[in-house]
Amino acid sequence: MKVKVQTLDAGKGGDIELNDEIFAVEPRADILHRVVTWQLVNRRAPARAARERSDVARTGKKFGRQKGGGTARHGDRKAPIFIGGGKAHGPRARVFTSSLNKKVRQLGLKMALSAKARDGQLIVIDNLDVAEGKTKTLKQQLGKLGFGKTALVIDGDALNVGFARASSNLESVNLLPAIGANVYDIMRHETLVLTRAAVEKLEDRFNG
Known part of the structure; x- marks a missing residue:
């Protein structure tokens, strides 16, 4: 699957080839429901x-x-x-703890990513560099990109400090490292935004 890569200033950053085994899996509601339920049960405090x-x-x-x-x-x-x-x-x-087979958890994450890609709610951007880490600047850039009412932004191993600072005051934007990508957070946001580094880390996560 080939996707256009954008930049924060609404420019074009070329194309990227997404792995169909990760981003083109037919979603199943029962699998997604099982994974989300497992996550929420394990989030409960004793x-x-x-x-x-x-x-x-x-x-x-x-x-x-x-x-x-x-x-x-x-x-x-x-x-x-x-x-x-x-x-x-x-x-x-x-x-309150629950267990779920690792294969089901991995399949659920693939289906969540694929659901966003299928519905046109997946955006891939080149990087998260924001000039001076200003919230005002970032808000104007996001308005041009059309992130929707809520957006989950997933970066690579480490979070971009400037973007994290600029987005901290925006309630509609949440930021996660690639290792923190999960079904519940992906499905409850309208738009999923991945950086190039995030795509590489997610593909390595499944291939590894």
Whole structure:
């Protein structure tokens, strides 16, 4: 698959040949759904347990007479009805993790990249060099390129410092290194933007 390479100043940077085994795979909704679900489950933080009656450090002495005190009968101060007592039926400690076959994860990423390429939502640019790292300059350049309402920009091994600084105040633009490319972030952005370096790293990632 041959794609036109653009530059940030809306110029032409030649053509690039994309690997059809990565960027021309027929997407399947069930595979994408499995990968996204796996990602979101693993992003969940562990659940913290509440201290129940047996966990709180309070006196176990019966603090009143059984009868004749004019109040309800109580055993100790650990009861859930008292301030400082244990919580009744509180949350348990849980760790939310899920596993997914590596081949399915790789296939999901290929399908996500292919879906963007098929729908015309994939843009390849030469590099991310921004003059003086100015947000105003970058915003004008992105308006000419037509990045859409939201754009995920993927660079090579290291992020371009000038672009990262300029795009930090733009809510519609997110930046990731090639190693951080994932199905969830790709699918939830309207436009996927890859640099030449990102294309090389992604192809090496699958071929390696």
